[in-house]
Each structure stands twice: as structure tokens, then as C-alpha cells.
Amino acid sequence: MTPVELSRTVLHAVRRAVDDGELSVTVPERVVVAPPGPGGCGDYATNVALQLARPAGQPPLRVAEILRPRLAGATGVRDVVVTGPGFLNISLEGEGRGAADAALVAEIRAAGRSYGHGDALAGQVVELRVPYDVRAEVVADALGRIIASQGGRVAIDHREPVNVRPVPAPEDPAPLGPDAARWALLHPAAHDRPRVTADHLVQREANPLFRVRYAHARTRALLRNAARLGFAPEPGPLDQSEGQGAGHVLCDTLADHPRILGAAATHRAPDRLARHLVTLADATFPLLPAVLPIGEEKPSAAHRARLALAEAAGTVLAGGLSLLGIDAPDHL
Structure with missing residues (x-):
């Protein structure tokens, strides 16, 4: 369960x-x-x-x-x-918690990037009235996808009174490039002024966008390396190893993804999804060192289970970024 x-x-x-x-x-x-x-x-x-x-x-x-x-x-x-x-x-x-974690991973693998999509807003048309402002336009565009993930449909126009008015960006974000610009505008809450700086382009831990995309790329690298070693992901209970505690924390974060998506849709808050992706990336990193065999160690059921969990995390990260309109590269 x-x-x-x-x-x-x-x-x-x-x-x-x-x-x-x-x-x-x-x-x-x-x-x-x-x-x-x-x-x-x-x-x-x-x-x-x-x-x-x-x-x-x-x-x-x-x-x-x-x-x-x-x-x-x-x-x-x-x-x-x-x-x-x-x-x-x-x-x-x-098998209690172990079986539940394995079932969650299997559910994510079956759903792919659609994991967390639901029908909470099925049949509803959500009207977004936005000002002529770049941040408002980007927020409305992301909300269109997020609301669609919950079965709703968005109608965007510029009539008054507006009902989506995030604090405008202090300057044009276009020089950052499409992905970093969208992240700069979507990651802060609507009432916060976004930072339009080159920090969003730096590949280091202090950059949340880099952590999210790097976590996704690392999971894809693990899949490629496992294939070279001759084994594939297979959902299963995590064993008593260094990867177990990290795996449970990661599963809890993955299990929360549908709720976060629903809240982002109903509250018109793409920043909730962006921040959740950062939390998910940070929960993914501690698992990764335990995924592949070390030295003369042979691939085991535990390695396959951890690989399946890493794969699931990468899938959810990619799906979340796509809802924000941001690319998730397999190589960084």
C-alpha cells in the first residue's frame, strides 16, 4: 500500500x-x-x-x-x-514500509512524468486575468500546465480586474536564457521580488535550479552505468544498508508530490512546485552513492531496488520541471 x-x-x-x-x-x-x-x-x-x-x-x-x-x-x-x-x-x-516503498516506486515507473496528475479540477475552467508583465505571463503559462495536470483548463486574458499579479521582475530576465529566466520568475512566491542575477546560471550547490537539474542528470547517469554493469532497475524493499534511511526519506518526499501538485494548482502557486523540486533533489543526493556496486561487489536485489528508486526520483524531477516549462537535460 x-x-x-x-x-x-x-x-x-x-x-x-x-x-x-x-x-x-x-x-x-x-x-x-x-x-x-x-x-x-x-x-x-x-x-x-x-x-x-x-x-x-x-x-x-x-x-x-x-x-x-x-x-x-x-x-x-x-x-x-x-x-x-x-x-x-x-x-x-x-513487509510493511518496505513493501509500501516498493509499491510507490512501481506506481511512479508506471505513470512516468504523469505521476501526481489527478482529476481534482476536472471539468473546471480557471480564468487567469494577468497584467501585461513578463513575470505574470510566465506564471500564467506555468499554471496552465499545472492546472491541466489536475484535469482543469485555463483561460488567460488581460482584462481588469486582474487576479494574478506577482511582484514584477526588477529587470528583463531574457539574458539568463529561457530555463534560468523561468526559474528566476517562478521559484519565488508571488509576493516576493524575484532575483534576476547570474547566480541562476552558476553550476554550484548554492543554485537551487542547478541542484534540481543535477540530481536528475545523476539519476540518468546511474541508469546508464548500471546498464553497462548488466543490471536494470527493479522496485523492491530497501535492505538494511546505508541507503535505507535515505531511501525512506526520498520515498516520503516522492509520496508528497501529488499533494504538492494539487496545492500548486488550486492555490495558483507554481512556486510551491518549484520549492518541492528543490526538496526532492536534496532528498535524492544521499541515496545516490549506495546505488551502484562498489569494487568487487556484485549487483544485488538491493542495488536494483535503489536504482529503481533513483530512476523514480529522476522521473518526478523531470516531470515537475516540464510543468514549469524548464528542460531537464540527461547530461550536465
């Missing part, structure tokens, strides 16, 4: 409690599941009981106890334990 599937399972438990008359709340659109924090247990935890306590007019622990048996009886869930003020800690059947 992937984190996205588990989130849907938690929502289904909430709906059942509402239908049974034990909770009187509006069922949220999404709930967050994440690795348990200090004092937690199991494979994943959710704070949905704390989220619903105030609108339900009940203590969080009571809400958690209402949800626990409905969640514990769901397919793929082995056990649910309530800890702290009302956190639901979920243990999955089978």
Missing part, C-alpha cells in the same frame, strides 16, 4: 464514522500520512484525529478511538495504535 493509497484508506474510515453518526464533521479532501515521530510506532502515522477534534466537538483521543477500529479493519492494515494526544500509528500487512 502506497502512502497515497493509505491516505485514501484513512479518509474512507472518516467517511464511515460520519455515515455511522459517530462523527459530525466535513470529510477533508486529503489527510497526511508520514513516518511516525518520537513516541510513535508502526509504518506510518496520521494526525487526522487532532485535525478533526475541534470541528467534531470531541477530544482528539476520542476521535482517534472512533477511527481506530474502522482503520484497523481496512485491507492492507495489520494494526492501529493510538499514541500521544491522538496520533493514529498504522502498521501495514506483509
